[in-house]
Amino acid sequence: MSKLAVVPGSFDPITNGHLDIINRGAAIFGEVNVVVLNNSSKQSLFSIEERMKLIKDATAHLPNVKVDTFSGLLMDYAASVKASAIIRGLRAVSDFEYEMQITSMNRLLNPEIETFFIMTRNQYSFLSSSIVKEVAKYGGDIGKLVPQHVEKALRAKYGTN
Numbered sequence: 001m002s003k004l005a006v007v008p009g010s011f012d013p014i015t016n017g018h019l020d021i022i023n024r025g026a027a028i029f030g031e032v033n034v035v036v037l038n039n040s041s042k043q044s045l046f047s048i049e050e051r052m053k054l055i056k057d058a059t060a061h062l063p064n065v066k067v068d069t070f071s072g073l074l075m076d077y078a079a080s081v082k083a084s085a086i087i088r089g090l091r092a093v094s095d096f097e098y099e100m101q102i103t104s105m106n107r108l109l110n111p112e113i114e115t116f117f118i119m120t121r122n123q124y125s126f127l128s129s130s131i132v133k134e135v136a137k138y139g140g141d142i143g144k145l146v147p148q149h150v151e152k153a154l155r156a157k158y159g160t161n
Contacts, residue, residue: 035067
């Protein structure tokens with residue numbers, strides 16, 4: 001039986017750091033659902049539909065990756081798709097404390113679903129969607145930080161073509 005893992009996030013937008021985690025997760029698990037969170041407390045640059053399209057285009061080379069969305073508790077979504085694991089990326093030690101709290105709560109909500117942490121590669125340890133948006137907003141070079149189609153979408157949003 002193939003194991004299903006969920007990679008949750010806001011992905012506003014997807015970065016090469018996210019893709020590093022997704023690619024590596026897809027090599028380990030039989031199926032991977034990349035799940036776009038609908039976080040109403042955050043003001044997103046891209047709509048959920050736009051983010052899903054950017055992710056689908058970025059992961060088109062991975063036949064075992066599916067893109068989905070949800071709002072609510074991650075563990076409810078994971079249980080509904082019969083996932084056995086959650087994959088979370090860690091960039092630095094500072095991420096660990098926050099992720100440990102979330103993982104502890106998730107384990108309380110559903111002890112059947114394990115959380116796996118994948119350390120991002122060093123070249124992406126500083127990378128976040130917020131940093132990418134800030135640099136793109138002012139016309140900076142983001143070519144090594146996001147896939148080409150994401151760079152194009154950011155340039156269009158900010159009018160920095």
